Amino acid sequence: MLETILSQKKGAIAGKWLELIADSYPAGVKILADKDKFTNPVGYILSSEIEVLYDEFVHDQIDSERATIALEEIIRSKAVQDRTPGQSVSFVFLLKDVIRAELKSQVKNKEFAAELAKLEERIDNLACQAFNVYTGCRERINQIRTNEIKRDRDNANRLLERFARKYGDQTVEVASGYDRSEVTE
Amino acid sequence: MSDEVASREELLKTIDYVPAKQDLYKPNLEFRPGTWNYPANPKKAELVDLPYPREWNPTDLDWKLPENWKEIILKGMEERLDRYRSLRVYLDICVRCGACADKCHFYLGSGDPKNMPVARTELMRSIYRRYFTVGGKLLGGAAGGRELTEDVLKEWFYYYYQCTECRRCSVFCPYGIDTCEITMMGRELLNLVGIGINWIVEPLSNCFRTGNHLGIQPHAFADTVEFAMDDVEEITGVKVNVPMNKKGAEILFVTPSADYFAQPHWYTFLGYMMLFHELDLDYTMSSYASEGGNFGLFHSAEMMKRLNNKIYAEAQRLGVKWILGGECGHMWRVIHQYMDTINGPADFLEVPKSPITGTVFENAKATKMTHISEFTADLIKNNKLKLDPSRNDQWKITYHDSCNPARAMGLFEEPRYIINNVANNFYEMPENTIREKTFCCGSGSGLGTDENLEMRLRGGLPRGNAVKYVKERHGVNILTCMCAIDKATLPAVVDYWVGDVEIGGIHELVGNALIMKDEQKPRTTDLRGDPLPGVEGSEEGGE
Numbered sequence: 001m002l003e004t005i006l007s008q009k010k011g012a013i014a015g016k017w018l019e020l021i022a023d024s025y026p027a028g029v030k031i032l033a034d035k036d037k038f039t040n041p042v043g044y045i046l047s048s049e050i051e052v053l054y055d056e057f058v059h060d061q062i063d064s065e066r067a068t069i070a071l072e073e074i075i076r077s078k079a080v081q082d083r084t085p086g087q088s089v090s091f092v093f094l095l096k097d098v099i100r101a102e103l104k105s106q107v108k109n110k111e112f113a114a115e116l117a118k119l120e121e122r123i124d125n126l127a128c129q130a131f132n133v134y135t136g137c138r139e140r141i142n143q144i145r146t147n148e149i150k151r152d153r154d155n156a157n158r159l160l161e162r163f164a165r166k167y168g169d170q171t172v173e174v175a176s177g178y179d180r181s182e183v184t185e
Numbered sequence: 186m187s188d189e190v191a192s193r194e195e196l197l198k199t200i201d202y203v204p205a206k207q208d209l210y211k212p213n214l215e216f217r218p219g220t221w222n223y224p225a226n227p228k229k230a231e232l233v234d235l236p237y238p239r240e241w242n243p244t245d246l247d248w249k250l251p252e253n254w255k256e257i258i259l260k261g262m263e264e265r266l267d268r269y270r271s272l273r274v275y276l277d278i279c280v281r282c283g284a285c286a287d288k289c290h291f292y293l294g295s296g297d298p299k300n301m302p303v304a305r306t307e308l309m310r311s312i313y314r315r316y317f318t319v320g321g322k323l324l325g326g327a328a329g330g331r332e333l334t335e336d337v338l339k340e341w342f343y344y345y346y347q348c349t350e351c352r353r354c355s356v357f358c359p360y361g362i363d364t365c366e367i368t369m370m371g372r373e374l375l376n377l378v379g380i381g382i383n384w385i386v387e388p389l390s391n392c393f394r395t396g397n398h399l400g401i402q403p404h405a406f407a408d409t410v411e412f413a414m415d416d417v418e419e420i421t422g423v424k425v426n427v428p429m430n431k432k433g434a435e436i437l438f439v440t441p442s443a444d445y446f447a448q449p450h451w452y453t454f455l456g457y458m459m460l461f462h463e464l465d466l467d468y469t470m471s472s473y474a475s476e477g478g479n480f481g482l483f484h485s486a487e488m489m490k491r492l493n494n495k496i497y498a499e500a501q502r503l504g505v506k507w508i509l510g511g512e513c514g515h516m517w518r519v520i521h522q523y524m525d526t527i528n529g530p531a532d533f534l535e536v537p538k539s540p541i542t543g544t545v546f547e548n549a550k551a552t553k554m555t556h557i558s559e560f561t562a563d564l565i566k567n568n569k570l571k572l573d574p575s576r577n578d579q580w581k582i583t584y585h586d587s588c589n590p591a592r593a594m595g596l597f598e599e600p601r602y603i604i605n606n607v608a609n610n611f612y613e614m615p616e617n618t619i620r621e622k623t624f625c626c627g628s629g630s631g632l633g634t635d636e637n638l639e640m641r642l643r644g645g646l647p648r649g650n651a652v653k654y655v656k657e658r659h660g661v662n663i664l665t666c667m668c669a670i671d672k673a674t675l676p677a678v679v680d681y682w683v684g685d686v687e688i689g690g691i692h693e694l695v696g697n698a699l700i701m702k703d704e705q706k707p708r709t710t711d712l713r714g715d716p717l718p719g720v721e722g723s724e725e726g727g728e
Contacts, residue, residue: 028298034287038615041650042293076682080642081296082217141219141639144677148635151676155447162412163405 002115005103006058013095013102014054020094021046024087042077049073053126057095062126071126071133079137089130095123212340213299216243219639222346222632225386230379232390233488237379243342248335254378255333259316261377265370266317272370275362276313279303285354285364290625291347294643302354302364305344309371312337342380345371347640349632350483351588351625368630373485381484385631389480392492396475397442403472409445410470417455417462420710423703425462430503431469435540437500438468440511441477441669449689450672452712453512456696460561463570463701464541468509474499477516478669482523483631490527493519497531500553507537508554512690514629514668517556518593525551542567556590558667558691562599565606571700576711577608578718580663582694583655584611585648585675586623587668597621600667600691607698612659618651626666628674641674642681649682656683663687665694 006013018032022043025031032047034040049070056067078088099119106112227238241249251257266273285302287293292300299305314321315330324330331337350365358364375381388398395402401409410427417425428434438461444454461468474496481488500508510516524531534553537546544563546555564570584604590596597620604611618624627644628637655661664675664686672688679686697711709720716723 025296026298029296031296036617038618038647038651040287040293041647042296077294077646080294080639082215140681141642144680145635145638147680148638148677151448159409159412159446163408166408
């Protein structure tokens with residue numbers, strides 16, 4: 001029953017949710033002002049993906065592939081910004097406030113109590129998923145950092161290996177930690 | 186007990202959804218790891234006589250500033266306001282229309298309002314008002330002025346190393362204010378009191394002493410070039426020769442040092458060598474001018490002049506006629522916008538003229554230095570190269586206009602013309618992300634270092650977003666560019682925002698497609714050593 005109402009009120013609820021998320025950006029940042037996909041990527045992604053996420057949520061599909069993609073799209077930028085982990089995923093909880101406010105009359109009705117509790121549980125689960133996605137982004141950043149350092153090392157080692165071939169082992173000894181077994185012919 | 190448990194509403198209130206609101210005039214001193222660069226190594230700074238070299242740490246309260254730091258900064262501002270009329274004009278005429286506000290890749294990626302170019306300029310403009318305008322001197326804050334404090338200086342350090350001097354904002358400013366120059370002045374002033382970053386100071390110090398950013402000494406430079414010659418031979422069967430320090434050669438070829446050290450730059454370097462061999466070009470490389478890049482540009486006008494001078498001094502010593510420059514970004518900004526007034530005129534050189542086609546590059550009349558994409562595009566236009574574009578069929582290509590060749594030179598058509606002639610599958614990114622509106626890689630102007638990775642990813646968001654679009658729409662699998670910093674740092678950007686897209690150079694594609702007359706047998710791999718399409722081991726398979 002609540003699900004039907006949530007579907008019917010999609011425009012109001014998802015719209016309000018988006019507004020609250022936009023408000024979480026610092027003063028002066030009008031994140032939704034420009035609708036262009038390329039000149040305002042963060043605003044565009046928020047507008048489109050929150051709608052997708054809301055649909056998946058209403059239809060109890062929060063662990064669907066599409067919901068995960070939507071979370072990834074939204075969280076990827078938050079994960080590199082000046083936000084704590086909590087601030088990066090807390091946008092999910094804002095949905096609770098919006099639903100309670102928008103369904104004020106129904107919320108008071110005891111008939112809906114159980115349904116509402118389930119919905120809120122679903123939001124909690126969505127938040128857990130958001131945190132998984134956030135952690136995945138941070139792990140990716142660490143992997144990229146490692147890859148970059150490895151690439152630098154590989155660049156140096158590749159040349160050192162060739163120096164070693166040309167001049168013998170003397171050059172290789174300069175590089176600490178270099179695996180000499182790699183240069184033996 | 187249960188009475189003591191907070192209600193859901195109370196608990197929710199304890200969750201901090203919203204980042205702290207910022208006051209634009211209050212310095213932001215939160216330096217999150219991953220968003221700032223390590224300070225300059227004092228030993229490297231001393232080698233080029235930079236002022237106040239010392240060990241200091243941005244996270245410490247005490248930055249060990251010289252006692253009279255405030256006097257030094259204000260005197261430095263006064264000198265620069267006097268020397269550069271543009272600086273005074275830029276600080277005076279902004280009407281805060283906001284046209285630049287959402288054009289900066291760092292603003293778009295960080296969501297930090299102080300990264301709006303207008304706000305970043307305001308960090309300096311408020312000091313200018315307070316100390317250099319009558320209104321500010323009398324009314325202070327009421328006239329938009331603020332006191333110069335150590336906190337202001339720290340904030341300058343944070344934000345002026347959060348601008349890649351890409352100049353996208355200047356394209357949209359109705360007054361033509363070049364905010365990049367504000368950043369340049371901010372960095373110059375900071376350097377006066379010994380606040381600089383190592384990723385800039387070490388390369389420029391190395392370049393001044395050994396000829397290139399990496400500090401590769403002349404004999405090792407010659408060796409790496411020799412290794413590249415070996416690679417060309419292994420792939421094509423053709424033995425190429427790269428003349429070194431050859432007096433009386435017609436052309437001096439200068440390219441960024443990453444081309445002969447790093448990957449994927451290396452493949453572009455192989456492409457240059459194959460092209461020059463095929464043309465039987467009378468050229469030379471130099472172990473003294475073994476660096477096209479000029480990190481002095483990111484430090485101060487004086488350092489830029491010192492490093493740029495090496496290229497021209499070497500051209501004069503070797504007695505070449507003109508200079509050919511490789512795939513570099515900011516080298517071209519220095520050449521195109523500053524060289525003639527800081528070190529020119531280069532009247533000991535001749536206006537570049539292609540010995541193959543006879544084309545005279547009139548556009549390089551002042552600096553006598555021509556960009557390799559102009560040189561190669563002219564060769565193709567005059568049917569001087571035999572090309573097999575199918576050797577690039579493994580690639581679905583898009584092209585990133587590197588900021589400086591694009592916005593500082595207007596070099597839009599030549600790279601595209603080359604790509605379209607050496608490959609079959611080229612797809613443009615959306616119009617508002619390319620050419621003069623191109624989005625920066627997020628790592629230029631000396632910010633491309635690993636400790637700064639998160640800030641670079643913020644800055645790379647808009648570019649990554651556009652690459653993702655062409656990947657999803659056309660299956661693009663390589664992002665080409667002609668800037669060494671792009672090639673070094675875009676792999677991280679596409680890895681985070683897109684995934685599974687390679688980075689490459691224009692002359693890598695040229696080298697793949699180039700049919701060399703000395704080749705005895707069909708090529709089986711591209712310059713990366715990967716099997717060509719249709720050859721056994723390639724993705725398409727083969728016999």
